[in-house]
Amino acid sequence: MDSYAAIVLAAGEGNRLRPLTRYRPKPMLPAGTKPILEHVFDALVDAGIDELVAVVGYRSTRVQSHFGPTYRNVPITYVSQEKQLGTGHALLAAESAVDGTCLVINGDQIVDTRIIRDTISGHEADASATLALLQRPSVEAYGGVILEDGHVTNIVENPHDDQDYVLNAGVYIIEPAVFDAVRASEPTAGEHHLVDGLSALVDTGETVNGVVSEGIWADATYPWxxxxxxxxxxxxxxxxxxxxxxxxxxxxxxxxxxxxxxxxxxxxxxxxxxxxxxxxxxxxxxxxxxxxxxxxxxxxxxxxxxxxxxxxxxxxxxxxxxxxxxxxxxxxxxxxxxxxxxxxxxxxxxxxxxxxxxxxxxxxxxxxxxxxxxxxxxxxxxxxxxxxxxxxxx
The missing domain is CATH 2.160.10.10 (Hexapeptide repeat proteins)
Known part of the structure; x- marks a missing residue:
């Protein structure tokens, strides 16, 4: 299995979790007794990732002071997203810190090692990107993906129609072309989104694959x-x-x-x-x-x-x-x-x-x-x- 650097998107506040995020970002809220982001780092290191690039922004010192320069002997590079202008904007902030193929993951959701390994294993040389996907009865609160014969044909945020969607788990293997696609995509409400760049690649006929995993995935959107x-x-x-x-x-x-x-x-x-x-x-x-x-x-x-x-x-x-x-x-x-x-x-x-x-x-x-x-x-x-x-x- 190939090993990649991982870009971990951990700059957001999580304002629907206020007031818990008044003084720390959502990735630093507890799951069990340790921060959500620590679970993410554990899953990445256990999957063989040998370099972590953490994109930080809101209350960034809470992340940096907790983890320091390394985690479990894996080096961490911190990249600052001064204004939180979407996942695509965060991705572009980290572009200079990686070289070639890399993994991208949300730092505020629990994703286990199996999902990461499945995505790495499923990435093919001719694909611009590979998405981790999950079978869930409802995807309306997140992102839905239409998958045909292993290829992504449509990506929809918060879908409300009756198509057969699988859940976008927020784990991606991307090639350098994704950075260009995100940069070229039109912002939505002033924000650049990673999925908009991926959608543009799908629309132009580039190969974007999806891998359905059965690993553990959990997200905290609201306090309860x-x-x-x-x-x-x-x-x-x-x-x-x-x-x-x-x-x-x-x-x-x-x-x-x-x-x-x-x-x-x-x-x-x-x-x-x-x-x-x-x-x-x-x-x-x-x-x-x-x-x-x-x-x-x-x-x-x-x-x-x-x-x-x-x-x-x-x-x-x-x-x-x-x-x-x-x-x-x-x-x-x-x-x-x-x-x-x-x-x-x-x-x-x-x-x-x-x-x-x-x-x-x-x-x-x-x-x-x-x-x-x-x-x-x-x-x-x-x-x-x-x-x-x-x-x-x-």
């Missing part, structure tokens, strides 16, 4: 999707790379605490007496679960504190959150506002962004979104969306 992504990784047995979910080393778990697998507990966590953790819980580094607290089906990020007798079900937190003693996140379904749209009956108890904290005895109505640095006073009922830096009183 972070729960589903982590749960899917649990079910696949790869939630924390080579570290098994049952391994609680380097953490302090009281003998009377109950751990209901599957869970993943990162280093330096503290779980107090009588606490119940799991099933389907991710505890980030240095998280604390107080005595008799209950955490189920939740993604709890680093440095978060759950006080004594607190309950967190279907809860997503940012970094440094405090859920006070006796506070309750009872789980969904709930109606969630994302920007100007209401999503009904989503499985989200509450989302608390970085450094949000309550002083105990707080009740979170299902679907609550709490912004960064929000302070909630004792005994308050929280509902709806609470803007950044707000003080909430009962």
């Amino acid at each position: 999707d972070l729960l589903d992504v982590s749960f899917e990784l649990f079910d696949a047995g790869i939630v924390d790379g080579d570290r098994p979910p049952a391994d609680h080393r380097d953490s302090n778990v009281h003998p009377s605490a109950v751990i209901r697998e599957p869970v993943v507990i990162d280093r330096d966590c503290v779980i107090g007496p009588g606490a119940v953790v799991g099933p389907y819980v991710c505890l980030g580094e240095n998280a604390t679960v107080g005595s008799n607290a209950v955490v189920e089906e939740s993604v709890i990020d680093a440095d978060t504190r759950l006080g004594a007798n607190a309950t967190a079900i279907e809860c997503v937190t940012g970094i440094g959150v405090t859920i006070g003693a006796g506070s309750t996140v009872s789980g969904g379904p709930g109606d969630v506002r994302v920007r100007d749209r209401i999503f009904e009956d989503e499985s989200l108890g509450a989302l608390l962004a970085d450094r949000a904290h309550d002083d105990g005895g707080v009740t979170y109505v299902p679907g609550s979104i709490v912004g960064p640095d929000v302070a909630v006073k004792p005994g308050t009922t929280v509902r709806g969306t609470i803007p950044e830096g707000t003080e909430v009183w009962s």
